[in-house]
Amino acid sequence: MRRMTISRLALGTALGLLAVSAHAASVSRLTPPSELFASGTADPIISRFLPGQRFDLQATVRPDEGDRVVAFEFFVDGAWINGPLPLGGGANDSRLARNSLVTETGAADTCLRDGKTTGASGCVLAAGLPSNTTVVSFRGYSNYSAGVHEFKVNARTANGRTISANGNFEVVGLANGGRTAKNIIILVGDGMGASHRTAARIMAKGYAQGKARGKLAMDTFPYSGQVMTASLNSIVTDSAPGMANYVSGNKANNNEEGVWPDDTLAAFDNPRMEYLAEYLHMLQGKSLGIVTTADVFDATPAANAVHTSARGNGTGIVDQFLDDRSKTGLSVLLGGGRKWFLPNPGGNTSPQPVNGSQRSARNDYVLPADVVNGWGAAPGKLDPERDLIGDFVSAGFAYAPDNTALNAAFARGTPDKLLGLFAYSNMNVSYDKIAARRGNSEVVDAFGFPDQPMLDDMTDKALKVLSRNPQGFVAMIEAASIDKQAHLMDTDRWIHDVIEFDRAIAVAKRFAEQNPDTVVIVTADHECSGAAIIGAATVSAAQLAADKLAGKSVVGIYEAARFPRYTMNADGYPVTTNIDNKMLIGYGANADRYENWLPNRFPTRDTQQPFPPAQSPVNPNVRNKDEGALITGQVAGDQAAHTGSDIPLSAFGLGAGYFTGTFDNTDVFFKLGQIAVGGVQ
Numbered sequence: 095m096r097r098m099t100i101s102r103l104a105l106g107t108a109l110g111l112l113a114v115s116a117h118a119a120s121v122s123r124l125t126p127p128s129e130l131f132a133s134g135t136a137d138p139i140i141s142r143f144l145p146g147q148r149f150d151l152q153a154t155v156r157p158d159e160g161d162r163v164v165a166f167e168f169f170v171d172g173a174w175i176n177g178p179l180p181l182g183g184g185a186n187d188s189r190l191a192r193n194s195l196v197t198e199t200g201a202a203d204t205c206l207r208d209g210k211t212t213g214a215s216g217c218v219l220a221a222g223l224p225s226n227t228t229v230v231s232f233r234g235y236s237n238y239s240a241g242v243h244e245f246k247v248n249a250r251t252a253n254g255r256t257i258s259a260n261g262n263f264e265v266v267g268l269a270n271g272g273r274t275a276k277n278i279i280i281l282v283g284d285g286m287g288a289s290h291r292t293a294a295r296i297m298a299k300g301y302a303q304g305k306a307r308g309k310l311a312m313d314t315f316p317y318s319g320q321v322m323t324a325s326l327n328s329i330v331t332d333s334a335p336g337m338a339n340y341v342s343g344n345k346a347n348n349n350e351e352g353v354w355p356d357d358t359l360a361a362f363d364n365p366r367m368e369y370l371a372e373y374l375h376m377l378q379g380k381s382l383g384i385v386t387t388a389d390v391f392d393a394t395p396a397a398n399a400v401h402t403s404a405r406g407n408g409t410g411i412v413d414q415f416l417d418d419r420s421k422t423g424l425s426v427l428l429g430g431g432r433k434w435f436l437p438n439p440g441g442n443t444s445p446q447p448v449n450g451s452q453r454s455a456r457n458d459y460v461l462p463a464d465v466v467n468g469w470g471a472a473p474g475k476l477d478p479e480r481d482l483i484g485d486f487v488s489a490g491f492a493y494a495p496d497n498t499a500l501n502a503a504f505a506r507g508t509p510d511k512l513l514g515l516f517a518y519s520n521m522n523v524s525y526d527k528i529a530a531r532r533g534n535s536e537v538v539d540a541f542g543f544p545d546q547p548m549l550d551d552m553t554d555k556a557l558k559v560l561s562r563n564p565q566g567f568v569a570m571i572e573a574a575s576i577d578k579q580a581h582l583m584d585t586d587r588w589i590h591d592v593i594e595f596d597r598a599i600a601v602a603k604r605f606a607e608q609n610p611d612t613v614v615i616v617t618a619d620h621e622c623s624g625a626a627i628i629g630a631a632t633v634s635a636a637q638l639a640a641d642k643l644a645g646k647s648v649v650g651i652y653e654a655a656r657f658p659r660y661t662m663n664a665d666g667y668p669v670t671t672n673i674d675n676k677m678l679i680g681y682g683a684n685a686d687r688y689e690n691w692l693p694n695r696f697p698t699r700d701t702q703q704p705f706p707p708a709q710s711p712v713n714p715n716v717r718n719k720d721e722g723a724l725i726t727g728q729v730a731g732d733q734a735a736h737t738g739s740d741i742p743l744s745a746f747g748l749g750a751g752y753f754t755g756t757f758d759n760t761d762v763f764f765k766l767g768q769i770a771v772g773g774v775q
């Protein structure tokens with residue numbers, strides 16, 4: 095990022111035009127991000143908001159050596175929105191409540207005592223910054239006036255200097271009138287690109303002389319578009335901004351959710367942008383439901399309700415789900431991840447506590463006062479000993495540890511709120527859950543959770559609970575292991591999970607048919623693995639099994655691929671994926687792997703599990719080492735990676751027609767805002 099110095103800012107205004115000094119006083123970061131600040135050009139607008147959507151203003155100010163910041167103020171369109179706020183103004187100065195001036199470079203405990211920090215890493219500034227660097231913030235700003243706005247920070251220094259910088263943002267106006275959608279259902283196939291959808295259709299429906307014998311539920315949606323998935327800092331996103339961009343309207347950095355990057359080390363104090371669920375809860379009283387087959391702390395579920403720059407900070411993430419439920423309207427949380435909810439009184443995660451807990455103060459938080467005041471957020475606490483399931487139950491949530499309990503929770507009528515944690519971490523994939531339902535439970539038994547629901551069961555239950563709110567809801571339903579198994583290049587397992595996802599989509603579609611004030615979108619946060627349908631085996635399943643080193647020689651391409659024909663069982667899944675002349679998948683973003691074109695008996699090691707089964711192969715570059723042909727990839731490490739390819743989006747229900755053409759992931763937020771707040775003509 096180019097830095098805007100005092101001398102540069104002064105160019106247009108002063109006689110000092112030629113007196114460009116060599117001093118380094120500058121604003122090195124200005125938030126929300128803008129091209130006006132980064133490059134001096136007004137376009138394109140980077141940060142956009144719905145009317146009244148809250149966000150933080152923040153600047154990292156670097157005075158000259160020997161100088162220091164003593165006060166600061168922010169302006170929007172020339173109007174003073176705070177200040178000037180003096181450093182050390184005192185706790186009784188109400189003007190300071192939503193502002194902060196972080197200069198500490200000392201020990202974390204000093205910061206904790208001053209109530210300015212978030213967790214164990216403290217309010218310490220990032221390494222490499224001069225010690226007089228100051229981060230100034232105004233929290234929870236909002237603007238109702240549509241159009242492009244310019245904002246400015248002034249930092250005043252002890253030496254009488256004013257250090258300034260300008261940026262811009264846009265408030266996107268809504269057209270009013272027409273019907274508004276009461277319910278929003280966002281179905282995310284994590285990592286699901288066009289190839290993943292096609293592969294599931296080929297497996298589930300088959301082809302006759304070039305014509306598909308049927309469509310997936312997602313294929314029946316009447317509108318579709320193509321989504322650009324880049325994050326704030328890369329053409330290749332991970333799941334944190336991949337999800338957050340959809341539901342905040344703004345670009346986040348990789349590994350960050352609901353926040354922009356900053357210059358402090360603390361992971362929960364970053365400048366925030368309000369999520370769709372928070373905005374619609376504040377405006378309309380809607381509820382939020384989150385359903386995932388992943389650990390609920392994972393990036394996609396968390397990036398609907400939790401604000402952090404570290405997607406891995408599980409303890410703080412799950413605490414924020416509960417503690418800020420009055421901001422988000424969270425009333426359904428279903429998935430894996432029990433390890434973050436179980437008490438860990440010692441706070442140690444190594445060796446693993448016998449109850450499976452991985453709660454730790456190291457990834458928990460205490461929020462600085464300005465965030466608490468600006469957002470009405472719960473301050474948080476470093477509490478590895480917390481019994482979070484107990485706290486959810488005390489807050490009125492029915493709790494289900496397995497599928498039997500999930501069904502039982504509805505036997506006495508639909509609960510108001512629902513928590514389901516069906517595994518220590520990520521749930522087992524449908525390939526292994528279905529095997530258990532058909533009598534072979536060795537995998538789910540080895541993970542210790544033999545009675546896990548399918549995603550369509552979870553979706554049905556979540557929609558029942560959420561429907562109890564007459565103001566409507568936002569539901570995010572994620573098929574997480576399409577991505578996770580694509581990373582592992584476990585072809586049959588991820589295709590199976592797309593089929594599981596499609597059954598959940600069918601549930602959501604039926605709901606929208608019965609509740610026509612509902613909009614449903616099916617999309618992905620990004621593509622994973624560069625998967626491609628390269629053809630089909632030229633040999634039978636028995637021959638594949640007999641000659642596991644056959645490698646590329648059995649890949650039938652073009653007309654040699656013909657039409658693989660799977661048989662579907664009454665449960666909705668293939669009788670077997672090991673058919674004669676089975677479909678074969680190649681990977682464009684692959685690491686090295688040994689390939690025999692057959693699924694392993696056990697899924698590949700999931701490092702998130704506190705007690706991973708010993709039978710799992712460690713990773714794809716040793717899996718089948720003695721019984722598969724080596725296929726070398728171009729990505730380092732042992733897993734396939736995400737790609738920067740656009741992904742397909744399908745839409746159904748009220749306002750679905752907005753989702754056509756090619757658009758940015760952040761555009762989805764404004765389309766949903768129009769449908770839910772402005773209305774559909």
Ligand SMILES: [Zn+2]
Binds near residue numbers: 285333577581736
């Ligand atoms: Zn991924």
